[in-house]
Amino acid sequence: MQRIYILTKIFNILSLQKHYKAKMRFIQSFWLSIIIHVLKLTLVKAVYEDEAYITDWQLQNIGHYNCIMDDPPNNRFFVLSASDQDDEFSKLSVINQLTGEVILRTNLKYKIVDSMIDINETMLVLKDKSGKFISFNTETLFEIEILNEFENFKTSCTEFDPKLQHNIKIIDNEILFVEDAKDTLRITLPPKFQKIEFLSTDNSTNLKVLAATEGEIYYYYSIVDNKLKTTWTKDESIANIVDYVFIDIKSTSLDSVAEQIKYETMSSSIFEAYLVRISKNFNRLSKFLKENNYNPGQILTKLITFDNDDDEAQYLIEQDMKFGFLKSLTVVDSNGRISAIDVMKGLAIWNIETELNNVIAMEFNESEGNLYVFAANGLYKSYKISNGMLMGKSTEGTLSKNISDDVIVEKLERLGNSNLYYVKISQSNEKLVVDLSKKKGVEDTNNIDKDENTIYICDHDSQGVYGYIINQKYQIKQSWKHNLNENEELISFATKDTDPIVNIGVILGDRSVLYKYLYPNLASYIxxxxxxxxxxxxxxxxxxxxxxxxxxxxxxxDSTSPVTMVFGEYWIIYSYFSNEPIPEQKIVVVELYESLIPNESKSNSSMTIDPTEGIFKPSAITAAFFFPEQIKQMALSHTKFDITTKAILLELVNGQLTYLPKSILNPRRKPEELMTDADKKEFMAAPYIPTLPINDHFVISHFRQILSGKNGKLVSVPTNLESTSSVCLLGYDLFCTRITPSGPFDVLSPTFEKFNLLGTVILLVTLCLFLRPYVASRRLKTAWFVRG
Known part of the structure; x- marks a missing residue:
């Protein structure tokens, strides 16, 4: 018996040695690949200043240059400008002559017609159209005083006229000569040169020139001692945005997968399709193993690392596409210039002149890939867009044969995602419905409110709100109207948000439910x-x-301040400035419920409602809050599935952009002394405090000052990440960033402890590898009833 035991022990040891030798080669390759990956993940990288704001960007614009004043000691230009020719107020900007960077900008409360700079006194004197003089400090642009008269006023605004300066010649709009008895200074002018905005020279060896082109692009040249010292370009063409569209740039890496899925759907049976998928995946795996010489370490390294920086850069681009970050922001200005901009970086992708005057709207039909641009005279142009890029030539058309050249289109609105457009003529107040598709009939449209081929439209102006019905023959009939009194004016209008509905009720602290008022056909006006x-x-x-x-x-x-409003899922938020009883900016929130009695519902999922027969009225809860800054406009954040907490985006009058989570603007909040235990258990419960402070972490414009103009548009578009929304402010300036109102819950943060996670996984794998022989030995001993 002892001999059998010894032989068995020797056999087990020999078997374990062979087992260990076979596994050691795999363990060495495994450890080597893990060490390489851990080193790559744990390397510390510095964050430089130019990388600190990689999620946002701003295009700063100055506008039409009306006057340029030179400040040689400080290498600066003072520029008086206007956003357009009819702007009632001027803007004052300071530009660095060496780089073209905008140092300071300020909106003036006057229309400036002349100016003078006094460098010795560090003072800038501006003359407005009423004849008054306003002095500013040249360092801070702070206003010093307003005077009715100013002695020794001498204008610093001098327009360049080659007829008055005989030694300066412009030949064929291409070359500028400054001739002198000794020297000749020569500059090649930019393409599409239009005029010289500023010129300063000593008629010898020094020259400063700021030239403007037809597309409002400014070129600066500085020659010192006959050498070109400084040159820069400032593009002012992307400004005064009239309308915009966002176009997703989709990855082509999944095209082969799409083709495979299409082939599988055409298979005669599910088993044949499954066999095709298995064979293709097996071929991919075989090819991958062969490329890596069947080496486990090399295979693992290939799976978790990148071979070179080019592969990593391409991977990041593909990742941005999958996340929905890579979009084309296509904008059009009133002069008819279309520009496509990368939403992530703010770089121009392409641009084109439509040659349309007084553009009023732009729409993109994603299913057809057509980009439509509409002018006030009823003309439109269509451009083919593929994956954000311009393809081919444009086609022209007219909204209606009945529209003549002297007709002005006041309003143009697309009906849902269809090719139908609601058109309103200003002179005759006539309404039209235009179909731009080749197919006629309402049945070819989608995502529009319709009942037996009937479309309902709600329109408004400053004197009332109106309802219209459009039948299948595109005939418009007025169904109802609300006319205001002579002493009343409609100043704000909002339709209900169409984002997906996540839940139908609000869960209270005692687990009861208040059911939301989710009737879709709602609008609000002030x-x-x-x-x-x-x-x-x-x-x-x-x-x-x-x-x-x-x-x-x-x-x-206060009738001089803006009023803005948004209509969310079941709530309305509006803001205004009041003079009495307290001069404060106020935010009012109204929530609509089916009933204020918990667990009481007046509707159910099987209930069908005919809007024409009327609907039960909602019960409302309302509350008001004070806000420390004046609000210019509001907008709602949008995410893919609307699971993330809604953010109320706020553009402030001071040029900043911030947001408030909707959970803060809760009208059911109570003072702390009135809150019950059940109230405190409610999700995101907080006591009512009338003043809402500005949270510095929610100021998404950071240090930037954004000038949006009087027609600026604050917009939010979803990405493929539910946590993230892209936000843009479009107008005089352009600014875009990304926000995560509920935090980036679907993305690993840079501070994620990868090393600890990998260490834990490695430790568990190692323990499994070394404990497995021990467990096998114990089982063998148990089987042979061996003690010890």
Whole structure:
């Protein structure tokens, strides 16, 4: 028996040695690949200043240059400009002559007609159209004083005229000569040269020139001692945005997979399709193993690392495409210039002149790949777009044969995602429905409100709100209207947000539910009573025109300040500035519920509602908050599935951009002393505090000052990451960034402890490898009833 035991022990040892030798080669390759990967992940990389703001960018514009003043000691230009020729106020900017960078900008409260710079006194004197003189400090641009008269005023604004300067010649709009008895200075002018905005020379060896082209691109040249010292370009063409579209740039790496899926769907049976997929995947695996010489370490390294920087850069581009970050922001200005901009970097992709005057709108039909640009005279052009890039030539058309050259289109609105457009003519107040597709009929449209081929439209102007019905023959009939009184004016209008609905109720702290009022055909508008200076909020049914809810703000409204409003899933938020009883910016939130009694619902999933027969009215809860800054406009954040907490985007009058989470603007918040234990258990519960401070972490414009102009547009578009939304402010300036209102919950943060995670995984794998023989030995001993 002892002999059998010894032989068995020797056999086990020999078997384990062979087992260990076979595994050691795999373990060495495995450890080597893991060490390489850990070193790559744990290397420390510095973050430089130019990399600190990789998620946002800004295009700063100055506008039409009206006057340029030279400040040689400080290498600066002072520029008086306007966003357009009819702008009632001027802008004052300071530009670095060496780089073209905008140092300072400020909006003036005057229309400036002349100016003088006094370098010795560090003072800038501006003359407005009323004849008054305003002095500014040249270092800070702070206003010093306003005077009715100013002695020794001498203009510093001098337009260049080659007829008055005989030693300066421009030949064929290509070359500028400055001739002297000794020297000749020569500069090649830019393509499409239009005029010289500024010229300064000593008629000897020094020259400064700022030239403008037809596309509002400015070129600066500086010659010192007959040598070209400084040159830069400033593009002012992408400004005064009229309309915009976002176009997703999709990855082509999945085209082969799409072809395979298409082939599988055409298979005669599911088993044949499955066999095709297995064979293709097996061929891919065999090819991959052969390329890596069947080496486990090399295979693992290939899976978790990159061979070179080019592969890594391409991977990052593909990742941005998959995440939905890579988009083309296509904008059009009033002069008809279309520009496509990379949303991630702010770089121009392509641009084109449409040669259309007074452009009013632009739309993109994704299913057809057509980009439409519409002018006020009824003309439009169509461009073919493929994956964000311009393809081929444009086609022209007219909205209607009945539109003549002297007709002005006041409003153009696309109906859902169809090719139908609602057109309103300003002179005759005529309404048209235009179909730009080859197929006729409402049945070819989608994502529009329709009932038996009937489309409902809700329109408004400053004097009322109107409802229209469009039948299958494109005939428009007015179904209802709300005309305002002579002393009233409609100052804000919002339709209900169409994002997906995640849940139908709000769960309270005691686990009961308040059911949201989710009727889709809603709009809200605010009326200003000019006599009492009060604001009136109305919520209406856009199908029948019935007023479902109304409330009055009794404080005195400041009619010179902006009023803005958004309509979310079941709530309305609007802001205004009041003079009495307290001069403050106020934010009012109204939430609509089916009932204020918990667990009481007036609708169910099997219930069908006919809007024309009316609908039950909502119950509302409202509250007001104070905000420390004046709000210019508001917008809602949008995500792919609308699971992320809604953010209320705010553009402030001071040029900053911030946001407030919707959970803060909760009208059911109570003072802390009135909160019950159940109230405190509610998700995101917080006591009511009337003042909302500005959280520095929510100021997404950072240090930047953004000038959006009077027609600026604040927009948000979803990405493929539910946590992330792209936000842009388009107008006089262009600014884009990304926000994560609920945090980047679907993306690993840079501070994620990869080393600890990898260390834990490696330790577990190592323990498994070394404990397995021990467990096998114990089992063998147990089987032979061996002690010890």
């Amino acid at each position: 009326i200003h009573n000019n006599d009492s200076n009060q604001l009136i909020l109305n919520v209406i049914d856009t199908i029948t025109g019935e007023i479902l809810y109304s409330q009055v703000q009794n404080d005195v409204f």
